[in-house]
Amino acid sequence: MSAASARTARDTSLAAPRSAGGRMHGGLRLDAHKQRSTRRSLRPASLSDTYVLPLDQHVGPPATSRVRPGEYVLMGQVIGETAGAWLHSPVSGIVKAIELRPAAQHLGAPTLSIVIANDGRDQRSEDETGRSFEQYSPRELCEHIARGGIVGLGGGAFPTASKLLGTPVHTRGVMNHETPADVDGVTRLLLNAVECEPYISCDDMLLREHARDVLLGARILMHAIGAEQCTIVLEDDTPQAQQALCSALAETADGRIRIMSVPSRYPAGSERQLIDAIFGVEVPFDGLPTDVGVICQNVGTAAAIARWLRDGEPLIRRIVTVTGDGIMEPANLEVRLGTPIAALIEDCGGYTPRMSRLIMGGSMMGIALPHDALPVIKASQCIIAASTLDLQPRSTEMPCIRCGDCAQVCPARLLPQQLHWHAHAGDLDALERHGLMDCIECGCCDYVCPSQIPLVESFRDSKPALARAQMQSRDAAAARTRFEARNTRLARLEAEHRARLAAKRRRPGEPRPE
């Protein structure tokens, strides 16, 4: 893995390759299993006694706690701060502890969390009201969105403000390097309501019930990034959401917003795949959507932004789909962050006797939770209480017969069978050549594999090693450049020194060398 070749690849890629068809490569047509949870209308979840808020429930460095145990907090009060997205108390009450608590995003491993005992009065904090979003400058608006704790609610939990500002998340402190105007070319906003994963229906329900919030959020986001155009994308099998959105749009009469639908095909809702399908542009492998002039946000995020700007309510609740054959009354609930999953389950009538696996997320990419005493976080779009009817586990793993079905369904156009082979052999060079880092871990290859090989798992395991190797080779290249520059510099200084000495030693009257 020579650094030079990596460098050239990087340079050429920035020319944003155009896709020919604008249609996603591969993908799967899966049973959606969504009717089960969309039969009942959206309702707020009943309140719990205690809320647990992990400080690292977003991408990037964890938030720093701003409260102390024993302190009284108001609903919506800031309890944690970080560069990208702040953290707020979902209820009013007493901070009981700041301690290690098992967290869903770490598969039940403990992480530092703020525990708040609910006093049941929902006393609101009184700040952050009055200004309409047009009164903010785009940059102020982005910072305000960060203060509202808004992160991507499509499951990624990427801080929205960081995305809007185009700054890397790992930048500590206030976002200061670029103003939104510097992100040149960003003129298109893409609102993603494509819940391609089976079971998840929270965006569908959100659009059915709160389409106006989404549209307001769209207008705020367009203001924040200076976009001229906004495209809201839905799946073509959500007619009710589409209808609700269309009528809300007719009310708003904002000509800059358009609605599009894509065939429901997994993983059409993946950011890069969706941008390709809608705009016919491929996001460079080492770039961000902003590199091709697009900013993509989930519709839930847009609605959260609308509530924050309009009502002053920060991100303290989200819609969670609770579904599966293992739950009595599947439904979509508006859940305060930090609610224990067990309480949600109880809210939906409890488990059925067939219940066998608890999944956070969809059935393709969701993580299986070891137990249900874990809090709902900003990234929890869906809780599947899966029975054996929902699950189709793998049978005995057989050797790869290189049938190539995986390559046919891979939306990133990878060759999973080759990746599997090289991952098995630990050949990092070949893994890089075959684009291991471009794997989006959608699981399509796993799904079709006749040999029942856990491909994605092995790719996920191989990625850190490759990332390390890439970083090492990059570091080595940088060190080499530094070393060579130093040698050149020393040689130059030496030459200058000699030249000076020679000039000094020159006897008077002797002709100059030149």
Added chain:
Amino acid sequence: MPGWLRNAGAPASRVPNDSSRCMPAAATTPAGGTHSGLAGSRYVDAIGHAAPAMTFDTAAPPHVVAPNRVGRVMRTVLYALVPAVLVHVACFGVGLLLQILLGAVTALSCEALALKLRGKPLAPFLGDGSAILTAVLLALCLPPLAPWWLIVTGTAFAVLLAKHAYGGLGRNLFNPAMAGYAILLVSFPVQLMQWPSPQLASHGIDRAMEQELFQLSLPETLGTIVTGTLPQRLSWDAITSPTPLTALQENLKRGMTMDESHALANADQSGVNAWRWINLAVLAGGVWLLAARIIRWHIPVAMLGAIAVCASIMSAFDPGAYAGPMFHLTSGASLLGAFFIATDPVSAATSNRGRLIYAAGIGVLTYAIRTWGGHPDGVAFAVLLMNLSVPLIDRFTIPRIHGHAR
């Protein structure tokens, strides 16, 4: 299994191994019990939920996979061969079934032996059907009355050396059936030439009576295969006739033109027809495989296309000396090769583009060997030669990854 779990009405679920890290055993208090005084009780208490946490099995995503199996793939291919086998039996008698039986038994025993030696589990690999498929493909390529040791040697070579010496299922560089056939072809060419005349019912009472005479019953066929000698009333010369490809090669060698050779072949309608029928059945099976999405179009189309293009060019160049595309497509193992042999995924190229190149290479080589080589048919050698070039093809046909420049 703690008592509360059973009481809670949960299905039998195992406490995950790492649960002790985040959920101390004491946290799971007995059903209805209080948690005060227990080390882990604070946790259950603090979560604000009266009932203790339910624990579940975990697994890596995806949680749903298609019920697809290697065995299913191989079995579908076997089913697709059924029409060809039936037509073959109708044309040449029950010999093929006996060959398949011999081959399958040999293949399974060799597979079991190899698995045993390699210390692998027997059940999943014996059940995957790949060894039987190898045997059936090889049997289809051998004359139905060939002596028993031919198929046994070929299959044993295919399974033991071509497959397991390279690492077993999924790792063989060469197509096992074709490797077995090639070794038989170079070692025992005479036996491989002894194709009986087809028994297809044809015109004329004389012919019918003649066929009656020549037709072998099941015991006679068995005897022939086991002993290697025909019943007394028959001789090899009387019952064998060259396959269309062999006949053409010999006729051309004797200085006949293409038209004369075709005229001669057409005089003996049943021979040509039998092969056409078998190939038609192979085609039907192949199309079914395409429809069932077991194979994709790239390999058959590229291979047959390459043969057709080569044959068209050469026959346009000199129609007297070179057979036309239809003859090449419908004779020999062109169709069997295109739909059942070259499509073996293990030894084929990986990407779609790679498969087009791979299969086109097979087509061109097949035509070249048939036309200018010493053997009447070239599919086996063409497949093996292209198997060799697969790593190279794979290296240069990695598809453009999403988000990467060309």
